[in-house]
């Protein structure tokens with residue numbers, strides 16, 4: 001964050017960028033992990049960097065993990081092997097051996113990939129089956145938990161932060177019917193606005209690659225009263241960029257020199 005602060009103008013996601021002349025940076029976070037409040041906010045405030053947090057509302061305060069984290073905990077955790085995992089599903093149902101690490105990694109890779117192709121209630125049923133298989137409950141790991149409503153309110157109260165919506169269940173919108181998409185988009189906006197008592201005008205698509213949303217998603221976001229939406233494919237934003245598909249560069253857990261090198265490649 002210090003490197004960004006010293007090298008670039010830093011804008012807010014919701015601002016109009018049309019008159020920006022030099023390369024500038026916008027910082028965003030997706031999903032709504034508790035560490036956004038616990039770890040990121042103190043750094044942003046200390047360095048003086050504005051950031052937008054796109055929040056999935058379905059698990060706020062639940063102490064449960066997002067589905068990809070729970071899937072990882074249930075399959076790759078160090079609990080004893082309960083025997084082969086049999087998935088009950090009309091399309092993908094089958095059995096996987098789980099004897100060793102290799103088996104578990106294969107099971108995890110398969111289910112993680114397939115879960116990206118199904119809706120939320122079917123995915124919840126898969127997780128239920130995994131919990132029963134592993135003999136574990138829904139309680140998530142502290143490091144992975146979503147924000148509580150109170151933490152979200154405190155995060156939102158900072159002058160450096162903007163809160164955006166990121167659906168309720170974090171399902172790829174392109175998988176859903178128009179009505180289901182509308183619920184995901186409108187309900188997450190409403191839930192955030194009720195909690196924060198102010199308007200929420202920006203959105204980001206779950207997963208956010210061009211396969212994960214469609215024209216209907218964009219229209220529904222516009223109709224819901226959003227002003228701009230973030231996607232998740234790499235690129236720069238220019239005057240001619242579609243404000244409903246703002247590209248973003250994913251930043252990993254890099255050390256400083258890698259970050260600096262990757263960042264300069266973003267401008268290439």
Ligand SMILES: [Zn+2]
Pocket residue numbers: 030031166170205206207
């Ligand atoms: Zn997300």
